[in-house]
Amino acid sequence: MVRRQRLRAAGFEIEQISSGADVDPEQLKGSIEGFLGFARVPLGVAGPVNIRGAAAQGSFFIPFATSEGTLVASFQHAFNAMNRGGGAVALCADGRVSRAPCFEFASLTEAHAFAGWLLQRLALHQETAAATSRYCRLIDQRVSVVANTAYVLFEFSTGDAAGQNMVTLATQAICERLLRDMPQTPLSWLMESMVSGDKRATPMAFRTTRGRNASAEVILQPKQLSRYWRSSAENMERAWRQAVNGAAQTGTVGLQGNVANALAAIFIACGQDAACVTEAATALTRIECTRKGELYASVTLPNLIVGTVGGGTYLPTARECLSMLGCYGAGLARKFAEICAVVALAGELALVGAMASGEFAQAHAAGGRKGCGSPNGSAES
């Protein structure tokens, strides 16, 4: 295929993606039990997209693992528009992952005393955490007391790993030490009290980074909007505003359109934990007409659980996909987070462009598997 040749010519390794060479199960130990083989998800590439990020700079081909027809095409369309606008700016600002144990005492007085005592021990906890990993560092700790129970939030940096296991082990070590040292034994305790937001969307994400906090923005000129979406900055702004007022009626967390589409496809391609899309898709999208009639579009992802080492990153096709982005290995997590933000932004532009141009259905279904060219024109997916 021409596309494969093009990427190979560009120096990318795509052996595992394109041929499915065998893998030694032993190599996967630690990633899977009951191993049977591989689920294979169609992988398409769109790009290049030009990024002027703090860490991600240049032209990137983006791998998407998905079976949703038209998805890759709509990203390609948005990338083209964004490139005409000079590419996207991106910045990954912060990175931390939390765990949240809780401790129940006989009374609220004891719980408050414990909270005060614990908050004095930051340095000790940092030392304990640091001993569990070369990369895990305790950055901050907070406590909220709910009557007789203290809910603690430990926030860690995790190097270039997604870090969910890393922070679990560090928190376990801190808790063990706490339990030895604490003046008053708790009635009960949990290592994770569901306060961390792990695997679920919560508005906490906006004030307490979980994972990486990355933003991307782009400014598009009227003629690009007209060319790519037969629309204008004013109309796209209006469409988005109507949708925001729609979302506000639903109690959703954050304000975004279809960030999950972008993240699920990249996460699966790049060996990230796809279950974390539930929280990583907590985003704030902005689609605004500037005073000059340009379109200002941005996405902020404050809860982007991604890593470029550890987890599933080493898997055959994941490694190839990360390498395609220049994001395989240490020192590259911020770069990867910025790329994710740019891709999410492209997805939002594609959605709002379709909304504003009245082509929402086409964008979703034009390339639909059975919908396209089927004799009776019916859609069955």
Add this chain to the structure above:
Amino acid sequence: MVRRQRLRAAGFEIEQISSGADVDPEQLKGSIEGFLGFARVPLGVAGPVNIRGAAAQGSFFIPFATSEGTLVASFQHAFNAMNRGGGAVALCADGRVSRAPCFEFASLTEAHAFAGWLLQRLALHQETAAATSRYCRLIDQRVSVVANTAYVLFEFSTGDAAGQNMVTLATQAICERLLRDMPQTPLSWLMESMVSGDKRATPMAFRTTRGRNASAEVILQPKQLSRYWRSSAENMERAWRQAVNGAAQTGTVGLQGNVANALAAIFIACGQDAACVTEAATALTRIECTRKGELYASVTLPNLIVGTVGGGTYLPTARECLSMLGCYGAGLARKFAEICAVVALAGELALVGAMASGEFAQAHAAGGRKGCGSPNGSAES
């Protein structure tokens, strides 16, 4: 491998999963653009789990596509416990998928007049929707008026398809007819106003099914809890209650522990849209000690976007995984939904069991890739 032999001996076809035979790109048309090959996600199997569902009845091997170490093992553990308790009961009660256009008028008076007019036209809209697909049926329509804008919610049944494209096309047809017929032209309109909850967690899910609404429950005896989680019904109830009080501090939608883990792994294995896990993981988990000291555990998933036809279900490994569950093809979506609910329940039991036994970290990390057996004992994932 022994496991492959066992499943083959049981009559399951796992050629695509285990060997990665080549696929004709032409076959994938409609599912992917920019096709390059396949992302391969490790696939493990756990089971059998015994299910006494309304549609799903028998013993099932469950395929999980994941690279999270210990995930499959912890489901296997929970399945074993559940089987000892006689297996899980499950029921898929309802199925509908929504789209939500909006129409803006010059004044709130016009918007209300439109709302009244539209609500009279249900039969007409049903006819229009039915003409777009053999399977898509408009069940209900509702309107909320926000000053000059009417937000409409169309709810469709979609046969055994997940149905997101199907309802988009039906809604487009209805809207086109509306625009022709409506007495007052709107200032603007959107085919999807983000009121539907598509690709995001919203509490609407609990009162307006999106996808399938499936529940699973199991009753476990004290000796099983003691054996499998060194815990008791009372302690598991307490642990869950503390976690509920934790979650309540975060503004999360629904009450659940790690349903996303179960759903992401099954969705990827079975050719479902992994981006929909964001909404499908909106669940209500219950972990309760009965008056007899047994554990009553249940999960309700009111927003389970799944299908057994269309979408990615036909893909090589997805078809094998669905077939393994006896869920490939027409008439099987409720069965598949019930299985998903049972697996989600197992995941919740595993989580709460680990919480209550103080083995949360082990459950998460014991089998961690580098964590296990690495000389310095550090966790790096």
Add this chain to the structure above:
Amino acid sequence: MVRRQRLRAAGFEIEQISSGADVDPEQLKGSIEGFLGFARVPLGVAGPVNIRGAAAQGSFFIPFATSEGTLVASFQHAFNAMNRGGGAVALCADGRVSRAPCFEFASLTEAHAFAGWLLQRLALHQETAAATSRYCRLIDQRVSVVANTAYVLFEFSTGDAAGQNMVTLATQAICERLLRDMPQTPLSWLMESMVSGDKRATPMAFRTTRGRNASAEVILQPKQLSRYWRSSAENMERAWRQAVNGAAQTGTVGLQGNVANALAAIFIACGQDAACVTEAATALTRIECTRKGELYASVTLPNLIVGTVGGGTYLPTARECLSMLGCYGAGLARKFAEICAVVALAGELALVGAMASGEFAQAHAAGGRKGCGSPNGSAES
């Protein structure tokens, strides 16, 4: 005082408000226990404001019970601006109040069977409800099943009463009949399961009216914006958009600025249940620049728990305040709801006007009690 004379001259009765004549405690029986006297809240009047509502038509003086300095003045300012724009349009669209019992069974199978059975009995329940009150009518019933428990939502119309007690008694009667008739005795049940949204903000409000659903809108010309807030439609739209993006980070319910200020002041003045402001303030405010550069401003209050009969409406000063609005007694609840919506709209305009003009602090504090004229300019409230 001049103001009292003016209102008296206009035919309003303000004896109780202005003089505090004594009240026979016997008269208050049913409204208060442990009666000691009255809490007196300062009552200011702003207006007139011109309203072109479906039910409320004319010029209205609005009573505000508050001790927040500058509050009444900022409403007066907004009323003046709105009057210049021709007054506000308002419409109360719907009215219903819900109660939500739940019934727990031995299994999810039984719970689903119950749900199916119950949904067949609407006519019977309507008959039962109607027998409890001349005004209470059961409009609809819905069920959501959470594993072995069925959560029912009964929706009633309540005439011109706020209706919280009315629907409680009707629901009790329905439940008693259910318990006699139901084929399977529940393990336990509650008459109110917190699904109704009573006394708390929930996004359900937008899709299931609780109380009255009222909207108000106004269009203001650039010169009015310039005159009253030294701002423009474009700047006010931008300010609101930034605030919406702020609110989206907090997980709040609805999108509104300070609707609680308007509603608390009117509710206390008019004998409404001030605790219901928690839910009634769930609103959707829109501040938008039209294509012509005008400002379109609207507020939708889908959850406005108000009545013009029953509750505290008969109390001495409440009756006077309701009468001042022409809203005391039967047949006037929709009118009162429309007035509330217009006042809430004025409050939102005042807020956004202050935001956009950079005079937020002045609007809040200029008239602050000690802040004004205190030698050192410090604010101590």
Add this chain to the structure above:
Amino acid sequence: MVRRQRLRAAGFEIEQISSGADVDPEQLKGSIEGFLGFARVPLGVAGPVNIRGAAAQGSFFIPFATSEGTLVASFQHAFNAMNRGGGAVALCADGRVSRAPCFEFASLTEAHAFAGWLLQRLALHQETAAATSRYCRLIDQRVSVVANTAYVLFEFSTGDAAGQNMVTLATQAICERLLRDMPQTPLSWLMESMVSGDKRATPMAFRTTRGRNASAEVILQPKQLSRYWRSSAENMERAWRQAVNGAAQTGTVGLQGNVANALAAIFIACGQDAACVTEAATALTRIECTRKGELYASVTLPNLIVGTVGGGTYLPTARECLSMLGCYGAGLARKFAEICAVVALAGELALVGAMASGEFAQAHAAGGRKGCGSPNGSAES
């Protein structure tokens, strides 16, 4: 009346409450404009309730301003039960009030640079804030960057004032200085971006105190539960759990039953800002059966906007009510917050007791104005 005599004999001043002596309008300047007189809300007293708080210690009569029949009686009932259990423990842990300006820049790069710059200036901002008031102190500042806009959260302590105006003026002073000093002029800015949570329920309350953070707890013996609510700890726990699962379906913020009832009645009585009940009612209620079969009940109010100086506290009847609690003036805000938490707890006990005993309707309506003793038994309020 006997009750008045009893309170007078106990040394309480209730002249304004009981007689409505005239007030010089001049005295109210700063609290109200368009002054007409007073809205009079029936004031009932319940108590005494025994409190063993950190600041509030002793027996307290509690004033309630309400027109909801049975409300005061149900609190009296719960106080009696709580007193039998030795009274309630209470603790006010923290106190701070926030304001949240935002600053929009030309790009996300500038916004991040501004955020970094601002975070270095804490000491300077503290100095600026301190100069605006003897009582206002800036405790902390945080920034979240949403693409090109920095949302800042300033957290202040406000002495014994509720402090909403105080923090507004301090934030204005800080912003003015920021605007002079900042290296890059913002495109636009708002003094309040709706991130603070002012006048609305948000889950942020649980991790960022707004107002006072106060908890109360009580342990009740089985015989008390049997006597006061014909129920048991186990049944009350179950009832609450069902209600929690009900609330979880609605997307509500926090987990509580009817805290708004308690707070609205106290706030109006004591000259607090009743509009703040919308946020102050964000609570976490716990109703749990201990291992010994006792009932552990608690309420945590992390967002209790109250003050004992400033605002409406000086008003004639408010001062009397605050004095009745020993809470009028400086140094008493924590005490008042603890009392509020205990009263909220009583309200939650009364609700759950009614739920569990099947007397929900009676608790709500038995004393209903027309409901009680009316010949046809109908409820009309």
